Amino acid sequence: MDTSGIIAQLERHLSLEEKEKLSFTSALIAARLKQGDFAEVAGKITSSFIYVNSGCLMSYFTDADGSDHVIQFAVSGWWTGDLHSFTSAEPSIYSTRALTDSEVFYLPKDDMETLLEKFPRLERYFRILFQNSIVSHQHRLIQNLSVTADQRYENFSKRYPTLEQYVPLKYIASYLGITPEFLSKIRRKRSGN
Numbered sequence: 001m002d003t004s005g006i007i008a009q010l011e012r013h014l015s016l017e018e019k020e021k022l023s024f025t026s027a028l029i030a031a032r033l034k035q036g037d038f039a040e041v042a043g044k045i046t047s048s049f050i051y052v053n054s055g056c057l058m059s060y061f062t063d064a065d066g067s068d069h070v071i072q073f074a075v076s077g078w079w080t081g082d083l084h085s086f087t088s089a090e091p092s093i094y095s096t097r098a099l100t101d102s103e104v105f106y107l108p109k110d111d112m113e114t115l116l117e118k119f120p121r122l123e124r125y126f127r128i129l130f131q132n133s134i135v136s137h138q139h140r141l142i143q144n145l146s147v148t149a150d151q152r153y154e155n156f157s158k159r160y161p162t163l164e165q166y167v168p169l170k171y172i173a174s175y176l177g178i179t180p181e182f183l184s185k186i187r188r189k190r191s192g193n
Contacts, residue, residue: 001030001103006051009077013125020119027111033057033098039080040096046085048106052078055102056163058171059094070175073099073163079129099167149178153186 003025010016010024029048033039039050039057050057052074059072059080071094074080085092086109116123143152153176157164164172173183 001032001053001105003028003105005053005077006105009051010122010125013128014121016121020121023119024115024122027115028105028107031104031106033102033104035098035100038095038097039104040082040092040094042093042095043091045089046082046092048081048108049079049086049112050074050081050096051105051107052076052080053103053105055104056099056167057096057102057104058099058167059096060171060174061094068171068174070171073160073167073171073175075160075163083130083133099171144177149176149182150186150189152176152178153183153190 006028007016007021007025016024028051030053031039033055040046040059042062054076056076057074057080058070059074059082060068060070062068072080074096080096082092082094082096084090085094112126116126143155147155156172156176169183170180173180176183178186
């Protein structure tokens, strides 16, 4: 599987020497996921961080009633996985599965730790990545508390302009914290029907 996309992603934040690129890419485990395949499963320890090379993955929490609550969509160029499980070695509360046929790279925790010790620039990259993730989740939390469902949908459409083409509306509604019926109503109103 082609690693040029993941290297380009890293180099958006830092410049790497060839030995760093080679060490990093040799630690990656490439996998092809079919639509519906799981990249990680709730109840198991997340042992690898997941990079989406192509396709779309969805991370979600299933409550005691069996309802799924979408936490994140990860599209090409994004990292995903249960960070708490990954860092604490506790079972994950999330499942992550492919919404489309996807290509991913798994970065096993032990290999990641070795890379971070050996190449401090990579530690800087992941610090930036985790900081951006925290900021993004904080913005999403504030948005869910302070803006209307219509505004949340508009912001979602700007952030993920092509997702509605292949993601079932029930998952988008879950991500927005509304019912699928209310999302349909918002979409009809926006289209003028």
